[in-house]
Amino acid sequence: MDTIFALATAQGRAGVAVIRISGPQSWDVGTALAGSLPKPRKAGLRRLTATDGTYLDEALVLTFEDKESFTGEKTVELQTHGSIAVVNSILKELGGFSDCRLAEPGEFTRRAMESGRLDLVQVEALSDLIEAETELQRKQALRMFDGAFGERVLSWRQSLIRAASLLEAVIDFADEEVPEDVSAEVSELLKMVIGALNKELTGFQSAERIRSGFEVAIIGAPNVGKSTLLNALAGRDAAITSEIAGTTRDVIEVRMDLSGIPVTLLDTAGLRETEDTIEALGIARAKDRASAADLRVFLKSGDEAVPDFIEAEDLVFETKADLTGKADAISAKSGEGLDKVIQSITYALQQKVAGAGLATRERHRVALVQGVKHLETAERLVSEGSEIYDIAAEEIRTAVRGLESLVGKVGVEDLLDEIFSSFCLGK
Known part of the structure; x- marks a missing residue:
């Protein structure tokens, strides 16, 4: 089996970079670079030099024995200075050793699974x-x-x-x-x-949503304050707002973190009858996304009727409290009642999260x-x-x-390439 190496930390300038070397020749390669290796699981400061004697960097070196490393193989980790030039020079030197090559995406993790250190669910985790x-x-x-x-x-x-x-x-x-x-x-x-x-x-559905994020659709008639509410919750101008009805034509998405719950807020086109073809498409798309969302927040003004597709667990708020002065209304423009909106959304999603499984x-x-x-x-x-x-x-x-x-014990070979391809080289 080849010995593999890769940068385990992010690309670019940093204070420290970690380069991982794993496989049967890893200790030999590490010794060639560092002169000598510290005892397993003990860190040692070493001067790294190329085969031609060129000084590469001073690094903290760690070694791991078979069955004691992440991959289950002999491993050397080099904690170098995070300079792009330093990292590139060391990677270039490693590539010059026989039977030593740059790792493929996810190859370290794949070797960990093949050696029994991880199962497939743990790899996905x-x-x-x-x-x-x-x-x-x-x-x-x-x-x-x-x-x-x-x-x-x-x-x-x-x-x-x-x-x-x-x-x-x-x-x-x-x-x-x-x-x-x-x-x-x-x-x-x-x-x-x-x-x-x-x-x-x-x-399952709740657990999957924790992983991918819950969708919360903000719906209502034109000019009821949907885009203004989205901007207020996002803390930035994510959606264009104006006095012109039908300004929002497409679904606008904003990612948020509500008490640790991943949420995508959806600002949708105003619900109304229209002869404008483009606006009608936006309204149809709004209804589709709203029906597929995990939660709907319906904004209304006055005695406006609640649509039939609003479910019992959905939230309904009267808007424009800054104009009407109603105590139970909210105003995204003035910020009145926004805490209530956030708390209500968070509570509704927490009820869904409570029943989450592991799948x-x-x-x-x-x-x-x-x-x-x-x-x-x-x-x-x-x-x-x-x-x-x-x-x-x-x-x-x-x-x-x-x-x-x-x-991952049987019948998953066709899945492995797809799963591991999502990992970076250093994993």
Whole structure:
């Protein structure tokens, strides 16, 4: 296997840069650069020189043994000065060693998975952790990276293997002293796992939204204050505001962090009947985005009726408090009631977050749905008698293989290139 290297920190000027070298020749390469290496897991200050004797930099050097590094391989890390020139000179020197090459995107993490240091869910969690923008995303990614989902999958797998083994004992040793009536225990195991999978599926949408962000659509009639509210919440002029009705033609999006919850606010075209073709397209798009959003904030003036598509959990606010003086109204222009708007949106989303599971990606959902399908079939077959236990056992084994695909044990080779390609070179 090749020895690989890459800059593990961000590109560009910085106080410190970390260059990672991993693979069978990493210690030899590190010794050639630093003259000598410190003991594993002990930092040592070393003078780095090229093979021709050129002084490259002074760096803090760390080494890790097999099975003790991130990749599970022998590894050397060089903490150098963060100069672009320094980093480039060291990377160029590393590229000159035989059997030593620049890592591909995500190759360090891929090697960590192949060596058993991480499962596939943890790999995905690491990607999410790197991309995390809010506190809630950070916490969710760390839970996954810590192996919480993998532990659940292992627990489900063990219960299903027990159920299948009971059925297979009856099939294989029918003429010996093996209790034939195992249906009660098998049914109980299947029921328990089915319940756990369904619970995970129930929390999927919220968990996925924590990872990708909730969408909150601001809707209402023209000139009711939607764009002004968006700008006030964003703290900048993200949308154009004017007295001319129909100014907003397309959906305008603004990313926000509300108490750690990632939110995309959507400013939509004003809802009204119009003969303007372009405005009509904007209104149609506004309705589509609003119906697909996780939450809708409807702004109205006076006794205006609430649209039929507004749901019970959506929020309704009367606007222009600066003009009407109504105590329960809000005004994005003056700031009156904005705290109430933010608190209401945050509370509504917190209720959704409360039921979040650990499954966060579509492939997780599909595997769980298929698992439930096969286990419900197995449960039905078990109830029909021991004559078809072999078919029930095969349904259970199929469900087990699906769960194993979640953590990357089987059937995910076609996913790996896509997953690891999203990582930077140093990961």
